[in-house]
Amino acid sequence: MSLSETLGVAQARAALEHELFLASPDGETVATDSVLEFLARLRMLEGVPFNTLVPDADFLPVESIRFFYLDRAWTDALVQGALSVGTANSLERAQLEKLYPKIEEEIDEAERRVRSPGSEPTLTGTAGVVTGFLMRSAAVAGWPGMHIRAYDTEPADHDEEVLPESNSDRIKLLRLERLAPSVILALFDGIPNVLHIEEPRQGLQFGVRLEEQSSGRWRAFVPARDVRTAGYVDDAGAPVVPDEDDPTAPSTLAAQIPVRFRRGAAGVLDLSNTARAFADADGTGMTAPIPGEDFGEDIDGAEFAMQMLRFPYRQVFAQSTTTPQFQDAAFVPNVAVVADFENILRQRLEED
Template identity: 45%
Template sequence: MKYDKVAVAHAMPLTYAASVPAQPILGDDLDSTIPAELRSWLVRLRLLEGVPFANLVADTELLPAESMRWFYLDRRWTDALVQGALSVGTVNSDDRTHLTAQYPAIRDELDVEERNHRRAEGSARFGGRVEAVSGFILRSEAVSGWPGLHVRAFSVDPEESDDATYLETDPRRMRLLRLERLAPAVLFCLFDGIPKVVHVEEPRQGVQFGFHMRPAGQGVRATLFPRDKTTFSYINMDGDALVGPQDPDDGIAVPFRAGPGTSGVVDIQRLEQILRTNPKTKAATGADDGLDAAEYALQLIRFPYRQVFGADEGITLAKAFRATIAYQEHVSTTFRFGGNP
């Protein structure tokens, strides 16, 4: 997993911050330095809620279409953001001196409250404080196509099968501090810490149908991996050890129209004929006596697609933030007037 150091926050005037609606933390008005409502508002400000998108991504070239940018939050910038918000209440030098003296206690409370920002109502409060905050910004048609994308961060590689599920209480999972669509095709996510592995997965609600699509020359190729109608297992088409999506040789090419304006319309009758005439599939899929609606749906059903982002082995924080070209090297290779290096 590669992290790009992106400046994601600046100290802003309260003209935009005042527009962030306050949501009190019900039942959490503890004996603290600041009231619960103000604490909740400042926590959301610290998590960059209400910050203009232009201050998250300074230029559109930094987030082109179908791209993902990983980053760390610079806590000094978010501290400056909170200090700027609180400074509106100061009138004279005594007020500013008092605020300066109280800010360490305020910052400690916000560190703890960030971890409880997405806590389910009525559940026990989380202890400890948020240290490092990392995250990503994803710009993709997948965000607009599946508004309910699941994002899971792990402190270790879970190493389970592709269709495994993970409960919120799984000790390997890391807490999400924020998960929000900033635009129809832009997803913004913040993690409580620095994850080892991140899963981005299509929503599991409902039944999903589809094919495996792969680039093929100037177009795409659709593949169907037939299933046994009785056991629901993939059919071993070529007799080797690999079966199903892990083995491309077990797939059947799906006939479909791929020209302009056709939207990939599948030739259903032709696909049924292919299944019926193949000796490996005609009996196992039920195609030899004509696929009914349920059997055809069985062939099309697919588990939600999951994209796994894993840490690059051997990449340290110092290497991740090292400049690609050193300043001295840049100066020494700059062409001077006259064309001589």
């Protein structure tokens, strides 16, 4: 039998087996669950060497984030290469070629089951565009449990709202993994318009805000609150009422109360002077004893804690018209970034 005849028989057999499989009522998959899980993880870049993802350290410098689209043609070729290991002759290769569209559908389903967030429903259907980012930062090492959420539309009700992944405005997270102590990889099932990267929330948190001065030194402060209402107040002591047309957070409109630190002890608060600054601010509802006069009351711990409350820091990347204050065009191709990559490649070629 000639080679062409052999291939013809192999293709006919593969086509027959494929039709029998599709007609089977038992609903079994072509590939086993373990194989599907392996291929789904492979398509989400698990097991792919890091130097293949980032061929040069200058592509991902320290304290940087790089957004990208996942090339489906590249990942499909990766999966096909893995499957080809199990074929030993032309008959098996022809059978694999015939069954691959069905296997690809099964992998589409399996990749969405790799990361199942609690009881959230699993998406079905053909997999769409996959996007993601790589971030290299001390923040990854400092806050290993940081929250990463992607949205099609910014949550509109209030700043603290967190939509479940089943919400139509939420973009599902396919993979989130630390590849190194300071490097994290995230993959999304779609193209986010808004991305939140936020410090983990761990009960009550306290902190100050830092602002660099023209002299190069840093100034620490907290936004003023009225301890009787917990609301922010401005420089005149009046409650801050944000304009519906102005997306600026109320805390940025509040008066700034300076926070004092002890001399010669970096990072250690000077509680007495800081408490007096709280009491001196208008509208806080706090008073402090005046030396030599019988006036004012000691500031208690609850009042001090109220002023020091700080919500977890949130970095927003957006390319949505609903978030005009945040416009980073994260997933929009950038000519400048491409030019930087080309320059790095050119330098490496010249070095070689």
